[in-house]
Amino acid sequence: MTPVNPESSTLYVQSLATGVQVLRAFNTQRASMSLPEIASAVGISKSAAQRFAFTLEALGMLKKDSQSKRYSLSSANLESGYQYLQCHPLLERANPYLLDLNQRTGETVNLAEPADDCMVYIGRFSSLARLIAHVPIGQRIPMFCAxxxxxxxxxxxxxAAREILERSDRVRYTPQTVTDVDALLTLVQQAREEGFACCHDQFYRGDLALAVPIWDAAGNAVAGLNLSVSSTSFTVKRAINKFVPLMLETARLISTTPPNPTALRPFRTEPRGPKEAG
Structure with a gap:
């Protein structure tokens, strides 16, 4: 078991941790950085930034522009992510069923797994007819609005659900995003009763997203199966009636054991009120 404060352990390799921090410091706002910028972003000295940047460049993880002397991530960083997906037993089992659901519905189908207070998208088959938003493999979306x-x-x-919701950075991504913890917990309880979750304009505008849990052999939820449609093409009621039965069937096929009994309860078909449409 990992200690509460792993940095206090004699097994903790601080230099390795700092090297990982340097790589993680690069993002959309900091696509390239000079040595002083790396030092500032990570909280290390310029000389330390120079040593880490040199080592990571030598390993092929960073590349250096010969003119500007600025560093950026290299494509080698994709290798570990690719290997993770290649070795992922759940994704390997799920992909044929995700593709089948995508082809049967003509809509975008995703598989996401939990990571702290977010869901990370690890599988995706896009709609050929319409794409509401570009969600690349590896994107993290906060649990509260996914x-x-x-x-x-x-x-x-x-x-347990409240603890995750309370420590989440509940950003209002759209005017309809629900951020109140009690309101979110009510929606979570509703999803538990009905066996599926529905998010309307919560992270992306125009996105009507449905999801059902994926279960492991011990009966624990380990991922979520998502199907997204355009809210201009479907009402909530029509989307639920058309897609949720197919999604529950797909989830049963992917899961190593039958889903939690609550997932088999009849789902509600009447339109939701404004409070429930989140």
Whole structure:
């Protein structure tokens, strides 16, 4: 078991941790950085930044512009992510069923797994007819506003779900994003009762997202199956009626054991009120 404060352990390799921090410091706002910028972003000295940048460049993880002397991530960083997906037993088992659901519905289908207070998208088959938003493999979406996140939270106890919601940075991504913890917990409880979660305009405008949990052999939710449609093409009621039965069937096929009994309860078909449409 990892200690509460792993940095206090004699097994903790600080230099390795700092090297990882340097790589993680690069993002959309800092696509390239000079040595002083790396030092500032990571909280290390310029000489330390120089040593780490030199080593990471030598390993092929960073590349240096010969003119500007600025560093940026190299494509080698994709290798570990690619290997992770190649070795992922759940994704390997799920992909044929995800593709089948995509072809049967003509809509975008995703598989996401929990990581702290977010869901990370590890599998995706896009709609050929319409693409609401570009969600690349590896993107993290906060649980509180993701249909897969609410589906996953619905598998937890109320106390566990509340703890995750309370420590989440609940940003209002759209005017409709629900950020109040009590309101979110009500939606999670509703998802638990109905066996699926519905998010309407929560992270992306125009996105109507449905999700159901994926279960492991021990009966624990380990991922979320998502199907997204355009809210200009579907009402909530029509989307639920058309897609949720197919999604539950797909989830049963992917899961190593039958889903939690709550996932088999009849799902509600009447339109939701404004409070529930989040």
């Amino acid at each position: 249909s897969t996140g609410r589906a996953y939270l619905s598998s937890l106890s109320d106390d």
